Structures are given as structure tokens and as C-alpha cells.
Amino acid sequence: MIELPVIDAASPAVGDPKQHFWRSLQDLRQDPHFKRLGHEEFMPGASDAPGGSSRRHFLQLMGASMALAGLTGCRRPVELTLPYSRKPEEIIPGIPLFYATAMPFRGVLSGLLVQSFEGRPTKVEGNPDHPVSQGASGLFEQASVLNLYDPDRSKHVLHDGNEASWGDFVAFCQGFLAQAATRKVAVLCEQTSSPTLNALRGRLAQVYPQLRWVTYAAEGDDPSRMGMQEAFGMALRPSYRFESAEVIVSLDADFLSPVDRNFVANTRGYAASRRMTSPQDDISRLYVVESTYTVTGGTADNRLRLRSSQIPAFAAALAVRLGVEGVQGVGAEFIDHPYVQAMERDLLRAGSNGVVLAGETQPASVHALCMAINKRLSSIGNTVFLYETNEEVKPAQAEQLQQLVFDMSNGSVDALLMIGVNPVYDMPGEIDFAGALQRVPTTIHLGTHQDETAAASGWHIPLTHYLEAWGDGRAYDGTLSVIQPLIAPLHDGKSEIELLHTFATGLDVSGYDLVREQWRTVLQGDFEMAWKKVIHDGFLPNSGFAAVDPALRPVSGASPYTIGGDEIEVVFRLDNKVLAGSFSNNAWCQELPDPATKVVWDNVALMSPATADRLGLEVPYDKGMHYADVVEIAAAGGAVQLPIWILPGHADNSVTVTLGYGRQIVSHRPERITNFFDTDDKTDIYGKGAVATGVGVNVTSLRTPGAMRIATGATVRKVSSGYLVATTQDHGYMEGRPFYRMATVDTYREDPGFAADAIKTLPGGEPWTDYPALWQERHPTTEPALKDNPYHAYQWGMVIDLNTCTGCNACVVACQSENNIQVVGKDQVSRGRELSWLRMDRYFVSEAGQEANPKMVMQPVMCMHCENAPCESVCPVAATVHSPDGTNQMIYNRCIGTRYCANNCPYKVRRFNFYNWSKTLPLEVHMVQNPNVTVRSRGVMEKCSFCIQRVRQANIRTSLENRAIQDGEVKTACQQACPAGAIVFGNINDPNSHVSKARQDNRRYEMLAELSTKPRTSYLGRVMNPNPELEAATA
């Protein structure tokens, strides 16, 4: 286990109020007004956590940005070196520290390990010791660090729109407490698992007897939880063990998507059930029935596209066939469906190793039904575990909301607290929340941004980022964690618990003390020791929920939907990149290509080609740009207009839309205005207010409290055309070129070398590998300069297992965060100038006659680090060269930008800086950049470096310790994030390294090996396990 520093809150040196922790950017910039505030505002708890100041490094960054602005050429600018006044114990400048903490995500925590340079958090990783995360993380964890440095975060307390101070609010609370007994207080709180917060809720209930507490999630109820209540009459949380599953049936369940609350564990489990080391290994079979194409659907062996509103009937049919008692006479239309029959046979064969699960779009009844089926298969306790969360049994959120809004509008709510929610933005269209809000005398909003709700509230308190404030909570499996901040709040932020406590008591107590108090009741034995250990480890071992197997209540299986043949349904999903809006002001997420559509900076209405034809809609592709038709979608709640996107494999007569777009976030930064000859205003994505503002359309008004996930009977009509949609991949088909290679289990067993055999040898049977390469004589790698080099002992290589890769995008964001990859904006992406080093290629593959149901495959592609790299020989200034450890390195400061290397790269993985992207970045955003990686300037090429900075750190570390680099000691950012463990990186000189073993796998192949580029990155062909009977049936 890694040695992690412990933050010793008790040690006087750190608590010393003289110590300078900068609290905000004004403070950094030595704003005198702020300096004055500095000390009286200082709260012992708030700032003793991070330890250390970032000023020094921050100024270095400033130097960097200045240099990047073009000063490098001139005589150097005067550089200041700012040492600490008193050095915090554990900090050594230049050496990063790792702190264990946790990120709240949709009501659960994911355990993290966060890298910090002189107190400046720069990179998020999964906590290797945490039972759920086990070192892996998803794209939201990776992207969350950018939220911390979001330049448009709310910076001040607002009262009726005017800047106020936290002190004013404390005073207000004290006044408000006067007649607490008579006050009708309602709290609208985000999903949370924090024991401290729950304790405060109890405390609040004592102070305000008429307290009403509504837990609010923009997407609506958690149907799985409601389903458990329906099936077992108690609050249970299902957790799936796919590693022991043989047959998995997913009913619109996108359990491999980072949106899923248990994404990391699901992916790890599923990957385990698919990993093959020899043709003899058995792998699981995944059935997916879904309306749109998800990453889970992409990994499915057999996928059925079906309208989400028909899936309940499908589930019922399956239940009937499997003989779940009490379920009769339902799902008639699917009872003889080949898929239902195939699933029945497979599930019965698999018995307790089978598992059926339903997705978030499905009503509670379907989730209940699935549990009944799992019961029937007696897979509970084997592939399904039911955690007893001990939460109270809740009525449906919709009823609570309607009641609350009703009371608000007839004036029977005195005060409304909105904790970390944005109801004005995401409340369903039918509910006039904004109107009702005006009728409440006291409204308090705690939020990260001055967003829609902040504007409509009396009080607005900036909400801290999880890296700024103390907190706690439970992981999906119930493991308790303390959220440890790494930096003092950048702005006047307050955490949920701090606000609630102040509201309940009128006292201003630091979150640190609140959490400590709470944990005194949690921890046994010597508190200080245990407390330190928890903070150090990042979690409390063995604090997970107990698994139970309660008796099942009768389930009917009747579908709530009756939908006509070509009646159109609208399905609302959380966005794969911005959730319901919590990540929509994050530029990394906005520019992250959607896994299925590759669309960036927009939300689109997805539909199948057939449906588009029927409605006379199209997305013409002209001169490299997609100009989509814009449609008006009308449903019970209301109508919205948004561009369409045609997605092969989407269910017919179904339209998928995602939440989280069309935000209105107030930005106080001036708009960038430049001279007529300067293009900075066009290229600066932060130049026109908040990143999220004006991106996409808010679709929530289509929803009604009754139909939060699916709206049936919708009408779609074309209103205009020619809306530019930016994608990172124009061409979706592989043109029969063997880049992505896969086979069925049977084929693999017959021909284990199927992947390698996809390429014909040269005429005369000469294998490609023996084919003489350009510059074969005096090949760079045989030159003494490389051979007599300390790095030559290690030869780095990578293997990517397409069998376990699901295309979840975690690696893409991890790479962006680690390597200072800049964001270029919608316009530039549409011109094909995105900078992502690691792109997720998405191809549609279909057998003849199956064009309507293509397979969707994902292939991560980054620099292949060819041994005969075509890019190297053509650079006129030797700016891209082979390193002694066998990687191909781009030397930014030598590059003059001829772009010849990019032209000559067969994999097209090189990215060119057409503009100076870092020049226009706001100060805050500069702070997220990794000091170990050069920030590229304008006019230079860049590409994947195999995270050479990490390799070099290891080289130096080991040479100081006088030892060799261990296998697995160096992990690339993508590899470290990957929850599926699909990426293996290491020294191919060492025959025992994981990567060497992976290279022995007979599924291994190299892309474009026939060019004799000898890539260091190779792939393991994918093995599918489709049901042969079905193949016969559908063919």
C-alpha cells in the first residue's frame, strides 16, 4: 500500500493562524481589500486541511502562461521565487503528494486518491485500497478536478441579488431561529449518503418541528430503489456480481455507463467475466434489450432494439416464460419472441449464474419483476446482492414534489432551503416551480454556480467543491468515507453541512469539527488514532452494508404503458457527459465525444434511420460538416426544439433526449473583445460567458412528474434544417478494413489466430514482420546514442484488450487531465481540430441484411509508438524522435510545425495546435495543469507520449534508490483509470511483465502491421459469445 501523508489537524504548526493559506484568487493577486478580510475570515477548520500554499507554483504557472504568450524569445522576464514563510511539515516543493478522499456522485461516494502539487490538486485517481474503486475511476471522477477551477463558480454570498457576506447570513439565521417552532421550513436536498448531513437533518427537525425534507434528483426517483420497495417492502440496494455471471440480461440497463452509480464495480465485474487467456476459457453472454445505443449495448453479444415503453411487456413475457409465480397473462405480444425464448433457455441453463437487471428508464414494477426473476433463478446471494441501506421507505418523489409546490404556491411554506439542487432549471415542465418559489418568503439556495435557481432565490450561498471542504458519506456498497479537502475554499464557499448546521443553530462551525463530531459516534476505540487512519486510508474498512435475502412480495408484472404501433415515445436519459447538468460547465465534458454518436457541445434528439425517414428528417453531410434538421418535440409536459441525430441501431419510433443542456449560468468575467485582425475572441471557449451557457437545449419541460423517464404519445415535426452539429468522427463504417477484429467463441476456438490472420502475408508468404523497413540500416534504435543509454534497458509497450474495453471514455478524460490537453470548442471540432490524444473510434459493423441492427464496436486509438515510425523520418528538424526506451517522443520546443509527421502518420493520432489555446485560458484553469507536462504553445504538433513524464519520474526515483523499475510501477493515465483493466502497459524486455504475457496472447494483432511500422501498441481481438440459436433465428 502506498504511503499517504496524514493531515494532522491537531498539530499546532498547521493550525497557526499566522500561516498563509491563500483562500482565493483575489488573495493570490494580493488584493488589499481581501488581505484585510484574510485574517478575521480565517476559520481553523476550513484551512488547516490542505497544508501548504500554492502561490509559488502558481506564479511559476503565471510565468509559464506569460512565456506561452510569446515572451520566450525575448530576454527572460524577471521570475520570483517565493519560498514558504513557515514550511508545512509534509510538503517538499516539486514532489507531488497524494491524499485519499472521496467524491459524492449521485448520492454515493467514490473513493479517490488525489495528486497535489504544493497544495494544488491536479489529478484524480481511484483509491487503490478502496473496496469499490480499487484504483479505478470513471470519467466524472477524472473531470471533477476541473470543476474545482471552474472560473464561473459562484464566488460570493448573494442576498436578493446583491453581494453579501457569510456573516450577514449567519446573522439572518440567528434572527430566523427566533420563532423556530412556528416556522414551516422545507428542505429540497440533493441525494446524499452523508451520516453527518443525516444527523443534521434530525437536529433540524428538532429545531423546526414542521420541517419537511424532500430528497430531489433531477432525473427523478431511483426506480431501482422504488422497485426494491415494491418487491421486498424495504429500502434495498441491489449490487451485481457480474464476475460470477454466465448469462446477463439487461433490460435497458446501461450498467457499464459511467452514469451508473456503481459503474466502476460493474465494469470490473463484467470485464472479469469476459477476460480470456486461452480459447478454452468460458465467457459470459450478455443480452441487451434497449431503445438507444449505449456502451452496454455495444458490448452485448445479442442486442435487441426495442422501445423503452415496450420493455416492461418484454420483461413480463420473460417472467411468464420463466414461470415467476403470480405473473400471468401479461406480455402476450412478446411471449413467442425469439429473444425471450433464447433468454429463457439460457437463464434456466445458467440458473443462479444468470442475472436479469432493469435500467433507470424502466418503472419500479420492472425492477421488482427482475428481482422476482432473479429470485426464481435463485441468483440472489450469487450474482445479485441486496444491501440493506436502512434508509426510510419513501413515497415517490413526484408526489412529494407536487405536494411541496402546491404548499409553496398557497403560501404555506415560510422558508425553503435548496441544498445543491437546481430545481428551477430541471423541474418537470408541468410544475411551475419558479412561480411557486416567488410565493415563499425565505428562499435559500446553496449551489456551485449562480444558476437559474440562484437567480430566483433570496439567499444564494456558494457551495464548496468536494476538494475544498470536509464531508463524509457511503460508497455504493455502504463503505464509509471521510471527504478530505486538499485546498482551502477558492471562494466564499460553504459545504452542505456547514450551511445546515448554521441554519439549525445560528452558530458558525467548521465542517471539519462537524464531521469529527459525527465520527466520534462511528469510530470505536482510540478516536484520534482511528480518525487519523480513516483520513489516511480514505475509508473505514468493513463498514459496508449487510447483504440480505428477504421474502418476495407478489409482483404483477403489468406494464404501465400501452403504446401503439408507430406511436412515438420520448426517452429521457442522463447525459453520458454532463449528467443532469452538474458537469455541464466543465469544458472537458462538453468536448468529450458521446460514446455512441461522437457528438460534442450539443444535445440531440436520437432516432433510428427508419424513423427519420418516416418523419422526413435527415442530417445531410456537406463538406465535412453535419447540418441536422431541427424538430419540435411535443409531449404532455410541453414542447422543445432541438436538432436530430440519426443513430443506427436505435429503436424505431423512439426518440432519445438527454438532460443537462440549455443552462443559464451567470458569469462575471468580461466578454473577450479583440481587434478586428485578432481571432482570439473566436477561439476562446471561455470568452463568451460560462462554458455551459447557450449549449444545447433544456428538454426537461417535456417531462411531467408522472413521466420523468418516458413520455409516450409524443409528436415530432420538422421546424427547420441546417443546424451544425459537431462530431469528432465523420465516418462511422470501417470500409472493410481490419482495424477492429472480432470473432465468435466458436470461431476463436477453431482458429485461435483469427486476429493475426486477418492480414494476408506478402506474395510468396513472407511475413510482414520480416519485411525490410525504411532506414533499416542504422535504424535509430541500433544507434549507440540509444543503445548506451540508461533508459534502453526498458522497452515500453502497451496491449489493449478489446474483449474487456467497453468504450466508457474514462481513459479519454484521464489522458486529458494528465497531459494538459486543451479544449478547442464546437467550431474548431467541427473543422476537425480537436486535440484529444486518445480517441475512442466507434464503428458500426453489420452483416448483410442486418443493416438496421448493426453492432457498435469501440476501439481506443492513441499513438502506436511505432518502431519504424513514419513520422520520425520526415521531420526536417528532428522534433519527433525515438527514445531509447522504444517510445516515439514529440519534442515540443523543437517542433516548427510543418505537419509533415501528421500527414505521414497512418493512424492519424497526431494533433496540431492551430492556435495558442492556453493563451486565452482564465487564471483558474491554468491551475489544473500538470506541472510535469509542458503546456504546448501555438504551431506545434502533439500526441500521446505513453505518459513519458511518469516514466521519467520513475527513472529518476529508481536511480536515486538504485533499483530497477518494478512491473506495474509505471502506469499510464489511461491504464490507471480503466475500470476494466483493458489497458496493460509495461516493459516488453521483461518476459515476466504483464505486458509481455499479454503480447503472447494469440488474439494479439497490430493495426496496419502490413505497413511494417512495428507498433508498440497492440490489440487483443474481441471474442463475442452470441447465442447461435438467435443468430439462426434473426438471419
Next chain:
Amino acid sequence: MPQSFSKGANSLPALSLVGALFSGVFLIGFVWYYFSPEFIDVGHAPTQPVPYSHRLHVGQLGLDCRYCHTNVEVSPLANVPDTQTCMNCHTQIKPESTKLLPVRESWASGEPVEWVKVNYMAEYVQFSHAVHVNQGVGCETCHGRIDQMEVVSQVEPLSMGWCLECHRQPELYLRPKEEVTTMGYVHPADFVQRNLDRVANEGITPPTNCSACHY
């Protein structure tokens, strides 16, 4: 009409050719030297907020470099000492000195002393003090006779060519590890041979590839 040029002008074309040749060579030479860090940067000696004298502290009092630059052996950065380090002594010694005013202010306010960087390295160069110091590259080798400097100045160009001189032939520069912080160290007669042995035994092979420092 008379000849506009005298007979002597016949040599003009030849001369102008030769002249062009020479001026071309001269221009290259000019840029080569006068635009190089060797000319621009060497001798850069900014005035510091505190007139700290290395000559006094190192030369006369004989402080070891590592007393103040504590992390030089473990970190890429040879840290500038925190105010605390100064105050260790200067609470007793010259506690009233006006020269030390900024230090005492920093001690009182918690604001750092704003020292000015002397040896500046571009952002795209990744340099680690630790790895050099531990292999026996003397402080003096790059920073010069600090012990004789009243005001610290840059003595070496810190240019890529200059780095490579040593990376290509470390045996000409290395010294025993225990002598790393010695100022005015005199190499023994056979030091090249000794170093060659060390290079062989300890496998000291400084990398000369680009990505050793640029990434």
C-alpha cells in the same frame, strides 16, 4: 561618352562576391554567439530584496549548501529556504539589522520574501537537482564559486549545448559524492580515470536523448 568606371572597377564583381561570402559567414557567427545564452544570460545578477551574502555565509562561516537548500538531494527543485531557516540564527545574530528587515517582516506577516530567480530554466526543460547531486555533480560545476559571490550571478549559459558537454563526457566533470558541495574543489591528477571507473561500475550514463529532459 566617357567610361563611368575606372579600370580598377573591373575587380568589383569579384570583390563583391568575396565580400558577400564573408559577410554571410560573419552574420552566422554573430547570431551564433551574440544570440546565445552564453552571451545573453551569463552574468545575470539581479539585486535581491535582502542583500544576502553567500561569500559571508558560505565562504567565511562555511555553511553547507544543504543547510538552506534542504531538498536538493530529494527534489527536482533546490528550494530557496523558508524564512524560518533564516530566523533559526537571526533571532540571536544581528536581530536588529536593517538589512534583515524584509526577513523579519516575512516572519511576522507570513508573507514570503520575494527572492529573484537567478538561474532560469525554460518551462519545457525538466531538470532534477536530486539526480545530479546524487551522482556527484558538484554545485560548483553549474553554479560557480558561490562562496566568493557577494551577489549571486549566473556563471554558466545553461544552454542545451552546455548541458550536453557533460552528458556526453561525465568523466570530465564528476567528483566524489562527498565533495559535491565543496567549493573550489581541486580534481586529483587521475580523476578522469577514477571517474571512468565510476562510470563503468556505477553505470553512470547520462542520457543524451531529447525526451530525457523535454516532455
Next chain:
Amino acid sequence: MSKPATTHGEGLHVDPPLITGNLSFRDITNMVSLHTEKKTPLAWYAAFGFASSIAGLLLIMIAYLVWNGTGVWGLNNPVGWGWAIVNFVFWVGIGHAGTLISAILFLFRQKWRTSINRAAEAMTLFAVICALVFPGIHVGRIWAAYWMLPIPNQMDMWPQFKSPLLWDVFAVSSYFMVSLVFWYVGLIPDLATLRDRTRKVWRHKVLSFFSMGWTGANRHWRNYEKTYLILAALATPLVLSVHSVVSFDFAVSVVPGWHTTIFPPYFVAGAIFSGFAMVVTLMVISRKVYGIENLITITHLEKMNIIILVTGTMVGFAYITEFFIAWYSGVPYEFYAFLNRATGPYAWAYWTMMSCNLLFPQFFWIKKLRRSIPFMFVTSIIVNIGMWFERFVITVISLHRDYMPSAWDYYSPTFVDVFTFVGTFGLFLTLFLLFLRWVPMVAIAEVKGVMPEADPHHYDEHHGDGHAGHAAPQVTPGGH
């Protein structure tokens, strides 16, 4: 070796006279020198003003580019090279005719070259200047472009000599040097002629400086002829090498559609093709404007048209060969690349190229069209449009869809691309106008050398012996 126009002996093949209109030596001298001596006509000022303002556009576009970055061009991720490289190759190609005419045709004793080589060489130089604009500005960090030159530096870094781009730098610059010297040496006798005709003191000084004390002495002539021959021998291989090297930029890469061994000959042929077309375009205009139809006769133009016909056919043959090899190689990527040219999103560009370069020149089989001024004028322009598209087809179409379909994209130029290209024409015209105004546009001395009178045995009743001509000049001053 030309014979007198009137010959005895039937059936004996006779070349048509290269110079028509029974001109005497002095007439020639007058006709050509006049334009550099007489008062500058307003028309010239007008033309110059127009051309130089377009050249100014070029400067503005370059400034805009340097200020903002390469992003102002239409380039994107698969297509790293666009108009800039297309224009570079286009101009270098045009820059072939001049030196070819003066050097290679000289070695082959093609006397008809004498009337056009001066202007053609000038055109060569100006075209190469236009070409040299692009390698400098197309790089991302223009201020570091000098790293391509092998200059000692504090980084201890040399350029990488493996890279074809570097070969380019050397090939084109040396070609420019030699062409310049060759052109200048040819100028010396004529400059001397101008010098002796002038009465203006400063003009006399300047001209005497540049004519390097030329007196036309026998010894001068002997050295001159030697030098000229040697330079011709030096220039000849360069004519062939420069565009071969340019073609290596493409041929050495792995990009389907670039990685082709026939590129060098194919590029050279194309270059001569476009170069001659450009000469024809310019000559047709200037011979009319300056009333030198007798010096640059229809016969000269016809001979050039024949070369256009031959090289055009060679280029067309290369196009078809490429296609055959692409299919015959059995490499799917290679074959797709060519299929994509003919049927892909850029098919219009491909077929423009095909029709302009392969189809139109074929009309020159017909003697009537070959000798028709309007037709050859139009054709010569069409040919250069076609040749520009050839480079576009090779550069852009090959790049926009290569190996990985996931990376495929489309390239369209921005206004900066367009105006930069237009601007180079401004630069070209500006330089050419200056040339017409200040330098004898026809090699006076050489033309005299191919006239009947130059033949020692020449005698004809109208003019007596071939020395001082008695007839009045057949030319109206000031041109038409």
C-alpha cells in the same frame, strides 16, 4: 543553322524563317531597346498599380496568418497540407519552362528559343520567388523556420537530412541561384547595348555597372559563350532534379496516393507542361502589346504548343498508369485512394484536372488550332488551371481519406488561403512588369545570331550584305 528564306533546289526541307519582316540588326536593337528607353506609358503605370496592390494583399494575408496562427487556413487534422503546399508546387512547376528553354534547348541547338528565352527565364525566376513564399509561411512557428538550415547553434542541433522537406530547401534554392546567374550572364551583352545607347548619366552608370565593362570584344564573346555553355550544362540537371525532389515530399511518405515511384518523371513532365503554358500566355500578350510579333512569331508559339501537347500527353499517361498500378498492386488502401479521387467528394477536382490536362492539349494535334492565337491563349490558361488542380488532387484528396476511416474529414479553404494565392499572382505580375520596363525582354544579341544576316555567306538583294541595314525600322514606336 538557318538558310536564307529564298532557296534553290526543290524538295529540300526548309525551316520557315525564325525572324520575319525583313528586319535588320538595328531594327532589332531599336525594337527591343525602345521599350526600356522611352517615357513610361500610362498603361504601364496602371497595370503596375493594379498588380502591386494585389501583391500588397499577399503581405496583409501573411501578416494576418503570422499574428493569429495556422488556424486561419482551412487545414484540419487529416489534411495537414492544403493550398499553401499546392501553390508552392504549382509555382515551382511554372518555374521550369524558362531554364529548360534557355539551357536544354540551347544544348540541343534549338535556335528558335532565342526570341523567348529571356522572358521565359525572367518568368522562371519570378515564379520561383512566388513559390519560395510558401515553405516559409506554411510552418506553424514561422519564427523558428530557420532551424531547417544547417547553422551551428547553442542547442548542438542539426536539421534531419533524412527529411524530404530539407532536400526541398536545398533543391529549390540552388535552382533559383543558378537560374538567376544564368539569366544575368545572358543579359550582359544586351545591357551593354542599352548602356551605349543611353545619354542619361545615372542610367549610364547603373547600366555600366551591371554590364561589367562589356565592350563586345572578341575575347569577351569567347568567354561569354564558354560561360553560357557551362551554366547551361549546370542548369540542365537542376531543371530535372528540382521537381523530382519536390515530388519526393510526397513519394517518400506512406500516404496512399503519395507513395508512388513514378512521381519524379511525372512531376517534371507536369512542370514543363505548366511552365510552357505560362510562357505562351505571357508571350501572346506581350508580343502584341510591344509589337514584336516579328521576333516572337507564330512559329515560336507553335513549337511551344507542340511541347505542351507532348508533355500534356505524358502527364495524362501518368494519371492512367497510377490508376493501373493502384489496382494492380492489390493494396486496398492504395486502390481506394484512387477510387476516391474519381468518385469521392472531390471528384469534381479530379475531373477538372483530367479534362484540362489530358483532353484540351490534344486539340494541338490540329495544326490550325496549334497556330491560332486565341485558341492557344485559352488553352494555355486552361492547362495551368488543370495543373493547379493536379497538385490539389495529389495533396488534399490523398490526405483527406487515408488509412483510418475514423479520421476521415473534408478540407475547404478559408478566405486567407484564397487571397494568399491571388496575392502571389500580384507579386508575379509586379515583378514581370518591372522586367518588361527595365530589361530588354528579348535577347537582342542572340536573336541577331539566328538571323540570316548572321550567316557570313549571306547575301540578298534588298539589304546588301548583312551589316548596317538600310531599310527603315518596321516598327511604330511605343507599341500598340
